[in-house]
Amino acid sequence: MDLKKAFTVFAILGLLVLLNMLVVSNPGLANRVLPETATSEVSSETTAEGELSYIQFALDKTREGMDKFISFTGFRNATSGNLIMILVGLFFIYLAIRYDYEPLLLVPIGTGIIIGNIPFFQDGGINLQLGIYQKGSVLNYLYFGVVQGIYPPLIFLGIGAMTDFSSLISNPRLILLGAAAQVGIFITFMGALYLGFNMPEAASIGIIGGADGPTAIFLSSKLANGSVVHGYETKNLIGPIAIAAYSYMALVPVIQPPIMRLLITKKERIIRMKPPRTVSKLEKIMFPIVGLILTTFISPGALPLLGMLFFGNILKESGVTKRLADTARNSLIDIVTIVLGLTVGASTQADVFLTGESMMIFVLGALSFMVATAGGILFAKVMNIFLRGNNRINPLLGAAGVSAVPDSARVVQQEGLKYDPSNHLLMHAMAPNVAGVIGSAVAAGILMSFLL
16 A cells, blocks of 8 residues: 555656646747746747757756755755754653653653754745744744743742642741752852853753753743843853753652662661641641742742742632632643743754753753752751651652652652652652742742842
């Protein structure tokens, strides 16, 4: 059946070529079908060389048309960088499908990488309106939400509408683990400065240590967007920073366990914590209101993110806006995730993405994530020096201080069950996990306040 279809296609193409030759070789038909310039050429050739000139003219025009067609294909315009990035996109999709690593993120991003690296004809005076960086293209309009920082607050709205702060309310001291994990942000910030990035760029790279993709996109859209920021000429690093942040979020189950096993003894891994107390409905309603006012007074720069996070949680906990909460945590966040992942992936065109700066960003991002994980764990061990009995904290919870909600909390649960199948740490781990989300947003706001 496939051979028959292929034969039919080739037969149709051959017929079209023959018809084209017939038209241009017949003066009568040429006068009615071909443009005036073409018919004048045919007439002059006819008087000079006779009937054979029409055939030669047809062949020349056919060859010219084929050359033009080929010049616009991806086969002619592909570069080694395009092929490398397409392989990266395929690898992201493979990780999502084969190992279930954040498929809701990696599938759109991987597909976006492929779309962004489909090669097409680009000349200085021609705008085909295809690429994400070409004005007027559909992808360029969708990318506007990334460049202007529109999508991250909408993501935070959905996160707030699906987050239960009960574990944090019942054991507020665990917020310190989320704060301790943010050490990765500031250490990476200093490392980026050492490697030659300017202040705004270094701040945007540092936020990768929070393992919070929306926050990283939001901050880089303000500080590393290719414009002049605080007197510094910045490069557009939104794509590399976003890809690095989401990549390490997806690789939480790979990166964190070795660090946890290295820093935590077997005896510490089986520490049992007392069950969290029951939290009243009033506490659940008051927490996002108080949290909104307190955190944004401390860090006004984080208002777009934290304002939407706590607003989403108010929708959830108030009990009177169920439809709005359902929309925020289901339809809205799904739509924004699709568009955000696709456009962030498409922004990784090879000529923009495959640079020395991008490679350094990936290395710094990995180090910052490791430092953040270690910082939370070590701070939990320090807290245990002053705690006794069932008030002690299982140091595994420190790894959940990064903002990868709820993946790092799940990793803590899995690691805890390996050493004690009856020791469930998930509800405890959600406290530093959501605290990490708040902490990374506060850190981003503080960096913005200094640099904008």
